[in-house]
Amino acid sequence: MSSAAAPSRPHRPLFAIGLRLVAVICLAVMFVTGRVADAHGVHLVETLFYRQALALPVVFAWLAMSSGIGAIRTRRISVHATRMVIGLTGMALNFLSYILLPPAEATTIGFTMPIFGTILSALILREPTGIHRWAAVLIGFLGVLIMVRPEGGHFPPMGVAVAITAALVTASVSLVLRELGRTESAGVVVFWFTALSVPPLGIGMLFYGQAHDAQTWGLLLMIGLFGGIAQLCLTAALRWAPVSVVLPMDYSSILWITLLGWAIWGDWPMWTTWVGAALIIASGLYIAWREHRHARRIATA
Template identity: 30%
Template sequence: MGRSAPTAARGKRHLFARHAAVAHRRASRLDPTLHALLWSAASGLLFVLLNSLMRGLSIALDPFQTQFLRYLMGLAVMLPFIARSGFAAYKPHNTLGQFTRGGVHTIGLCIWFTAIPHISIADTTAIGFTGPIFIMLGAVLVFKEPMRWERWLAAGLGFGGVLIVVAPKLTGSGGLYNLVMLASAPVFAASFLMTKALTRYERTEVIVVWQAITVTLFSFPLALLHWQWPSAGQWLLFLLCGLLGSAGHYCLTSSYAAADISATQSVKFLDLVWATLIGWLVFADAPSRSTLIGGLVICGSTIWIARREARGPKG
């Protein structure tokens, strides 16, 4: 009788392993672009959760300190994986490229964190969705990716859905900070295009680790300017931010490695749907009529482009 419990536990683990293997085989048969869209959608959900926490922390603490601690904790949660495989497994092929990408991303973060405590979530959401447009333009100019009409149409419909949602809520009260937030969009687009370039010869986990290392190093001097020691609760929130951020960047980088970067941009408009659902479920913010209509437009465009991409360019 004493051996039955361990035997049962082993049986459950084997059953779970078999189910996981079946799920992995089924996922491996999916079209690469559909794979990329799923990775991108998952990253969007993680980043919406992350940004909700980051906005609150950046109001309570100095924004640059918040930026530093978010990436420091992101690096901390990856240390066990680095220790298990050894640092040599995470040595990049192009160290200069990793630091250059980290520097560009740090500039975008500095701009973003400067604006985020001063403007509304509606304004932030509206301005943030200009990013996919910059990325798609960059993909055409830099990588010569084929920009089929379906991708442009899906991006246009998704952006239209965003405008339906946020236009009634835009107040313009942020003034200059709206323009500051807008300035971060092309900088982040440049960072993500550099990430796409790095995926050609770097593993996803290497890129994510070195992003955490470089942004932490570049952000540290700015964090010292107005340092305030966080409370125990804030340290726990930063640790959660590190987990969400590292997972989000892993999903995002995986999407870039799986397919053309331009093919993943239409699904980013789903972030607004995630934000609406979180506000409804967590904060009891009932979605307005414009939110529901815009959400349907966004979901419809995303489902349509996913089906088109799964069928290929001649579908």
């Protein structure tokens, strides 16, 4: 049955890369908008609520049109709930990191997610991790040290700690997604993450929700819509090409974030940020390449 379905699976790498690029740009706009909204007095709980609540109908409509409403059925609601808690925590920390740090630096530290993913896979899943990937991990952390320069005090320690924790938590989400991916499609995972996160955030809105002016409401609308579009494009891209093809586009976010930070706040990263980013990106790409190579060996064994 599976062999018959395999040939019909579409493969349009350029289209997939384009979708991934759109997703990366949308995420850059979303996080920068979250920073602007914070300056307008929006509480983090409000940002998270509107990010999820406004994205939910977009995700539901896309899933209904592509797979049918029946596709949202699941027997693994407890695993989805676990993914929601971890994912929502990571999302909150990511938004907070962009509030506490300049956008380019928050983005660069976020690139350490594959590095933490390698560590967690080795420690929790007991996956074999050779000297090559451990060397890439060390190079990635060297890039972080060069960028933040702990002795220089260029960035608030709390902001750096939040950004690193966000990368760690986001990496842990990937472990849960591996488990869910065995039985659930990417669209179903996105739907349940969004749907399950709205009720607890709605309760939080009872305490932190407030009235805003038209401009601020516009910012919140942007956060929800750009977040929803990004989520859909990330998911759709994987229907047209494997992760190894589209993953490099994620690192282009440093360009879009830097341009947005410069245009809005006049921020321009120091040379140490560029050097650190180069090492972290090289580390992440090398880890991805080694994992892809390992997966191909298993598939052809």
